[in-house]
Amino acid sequence: MTGRDDGRRHTDVTAPGHTDSTWARELLDHLRPTGRDVARIVDWLGVTVDAAVSLRDGNGTPLAGAPTPLDEGLVTDLATGRLASASWEGDGRHLRMIRVELPPPAAAGVLAVARTAPFDRRTADIVAHTAAALELLLRAQRTAATGHRLARATSDLRLAILQLLMVEDTSAARRVAAGLWPGLLDTDTACVYVVESSPADRDRLAEACIEATREQSLVVRCPAVDAHVIVVTPRDTAGADLRALCHRRHDTFLGGSARQSLAHTAAAYGQAVSALAVARFRPDKTAVYAERTHPERLMDPAALGAWTSRLLRPLDALAHHTRAELLATTRLGLEFTAVSAAKVLGVSRNTVRARMERVENLLGADFSDLAARAAVHLALNTEACLTEACPAGDRRSPAATPARLVDLLTGPALRTWAHDLLARLDADGRDLRGTLRAWIAAGGNAERAAQLLGVHAQTVREHVRGAEPVLERRLLAAGSDLYEVVLAHLVTGALGPPGLHADPRPGPSPGPRPDPPPRPDGHQA
Template sequence: MTAITPLHLEVLAGSEALDRKVRWVAVSELEDPTPFLEGGELVLTTGMRLSAEGALPYVSRLVARGVTGLGFAVGLGHEDVPPELVEAAADAGLPLVEVPRDTPFIAIGKAVSELLAAEQYEEISRAFAAQGRLTRAALQPEGMNAVIERLAREIDGWALLLDAAGAVRHAARAGRPSERARALEPELARLRAPGAPSSIAVSTPGDHVIVQPLGRRGFFAVGSVRPFTPIGHTIVNAAGSLLTLGLEQGREQRAADLRVRAAVLRLLLTGETAAAGEILAAIGGELPAEPLVVLACDTDEPAAQGLPYGGLTVVLARADEAEDAIGRAAGRGRVGASGPVGYAELAVGLDQAERALASAAPVARFPELAGQGLLSLLDPAAAAAFSAALLAPLREYGSRADLIESLRAYLACNGHWDAAAQRLGVHRHTLRYRMKRVSELLGRDLDDPAARAELWIALSAG
């Protein structure tokens, strides 16, 4: 309102509200122009149909409609602004200005139009400048984190970068980020649902929040104590585009890096250690010194220095640093570790790590499993199936369990008839007969050490 003072307008009432934004200028001589208004207008009138008694209802209707101000032209229908109108405007807090006869309404309309155009240009300029600062932030080494920091400053509020599960990846000026993230769970659930909106805005007294998805890989949220203006929405949308692009570029870069690391592992397994080291050095990696321990990690998120291998991540660690590497890898999933090997025995180390990973333990070390016996190295389900298949003829023979127990005692006593018969409490000729039936049912020679070994494994796993 103060910007149109060169038009010689005199403020008669409502000076405390002169900072209200004018959206447009409306000229009307109707007793009730409000049906033709949207709110935010500066209404200009000569008061042709305005009486002293109608001043208060007239002002009340304008205020209820959200009119920004009232301009009253003198020298036509009224020589002076009616005091009843001045009093009603003052009581309602409605800015009332006197328009001199020499100032045409069209001049006021043009002045307001120019001011609105200048304001819009300024907003666009601010938006472009903010986008430029956000773009420069995105090019920094911190990437998306820098964008979040810049965004919080641009909106004079807080900002969060969240992963797909809603956990905080980075926060700027957010106070207690974890609490804010938990408070956003209903909005995140809506954005994950089919047919979800492109963004969600939530307003509460003193807190205005916008949440947007970043593809399927995460979300970001911003908040301010003041409602977001159009330029604020523009800045938030620009930040969303940069964050989405950053995620996609990061994903592509990680995929390319993983392909290179997979090639490094293939070279190592074929004995091309020097070539593998050169390729790894090109992407900032380094082969550990021998002896080394091979880790097979069952995780959806490859370790930073991991080498993809099928559905696993393989980590090579110096033997003296293996426990630290196991601890870091265990935070992402199950881990199997080999014994110390050299690069020439890398395939053996990888096999040991995979066998250790196949055990039921979250963290398993092959040397420890080997010390627990051969069965600890076998897959439990496969061992049980082997046992059931091999011993099935004995279990099915007349539903008698004495053949299996007799075989167990015979093998435990290393084929000594007297010792085994004494353990079972039977005559040794009875034991001989039973072992003959076992040999016939299984089709195996019990004097063969290989057959004895398989039968002992089957009995232990059954």
């Protein structure tokens, strides 16, 4: 017999060991966040009413439970909405079917409950309430899935904007951002912050950063480091907001850049990562990139600009887009590993390496040599500063006497800076200075440096790691901090200059300048 079922044809019989509220509490438990599972609810219903239970869509595809033979005509009536529920009795079997709304693309499904005993009032109530609970759960899952897809798309869009900024394509970045975040990048300058927590907590940290900056910043889950969240913000108050966030959260650290041109987001990102390394040792867990005395500020500006122009001149013949792409990739590749740079840029690591190899060939630089990397890094930063200071016109006037890198490193102020920096290492009882010099000469390879020094590679690593807090610079990770230390070695003559196309040598190049004798206080002059 088929037809509509009002659920009131049987007397109310309570099964032994159950009360009217027990099943309701159990069903409610299945709807709690930790227990939301359609298959488990269907299984629970089968045990509770001593029945075979199945859930299927209108096409007969099983969704949960063991498949049950059903009248397909009746299933069609339920799936199309002609019937809300139906029952069938015969051959010693009692069957109840209820229409259940399903997430798209399916319109509706059928919950089928088959048992040998008739459906009393209590059993009918349990079935009806379970069907309603399944509908609520499926609707919640659909809403959650839609929310997850939207959140994922928004996250991907934020990453795409960051990647455009990293390659200095600010116009495209503004166009992409304008649709969802109008006015976000309507700025010439911005700061970059890197917030660090545990990888497991990063999603919550990213949401907290969005809330802390009032959705007026570009917040991106770093594609290269699982524990990092990158924040690009034009707001002056964002730094204070993020510092307050770090103070409230356990094991959360913040590194920030100096304010930079939006086109120099990659350089600002490097500054933020450098500051983050300092923040890990500070009580307040935050640090902003220190405006310390950088070596390029102690060089003759005209000579430095002319040398930079000559070094990068082979790139000028390239199309503007290609040149900018190569420079942006090389800048990131010198700051981080090829793998990390690839993740940040959204390209393969082979693409990063190919672009950097092309720059190597054009500039005549060997990037396995840390001195060459430091020299090219110096040129890229100098050009970025020149571009910002003079964005239009020809800003690279050739000097009357071409300067070489060794000429740039001879100024008295620069020599004082270099000697004072490296002299910090002399206070340690270990030979940190000698180990660091050998490690740099070996291209940052601990094994090769160990062979030169006749020590174990682990000793080299420990000495380099021990030099980091003394110099207040990251050394084991490539980047600006390391290249400053390399330049200091070039200035003191502890290392010879790298071979570059821009450094013609008309005569014999000067030999390494020995370090001056120590002062009475133990420091170098």
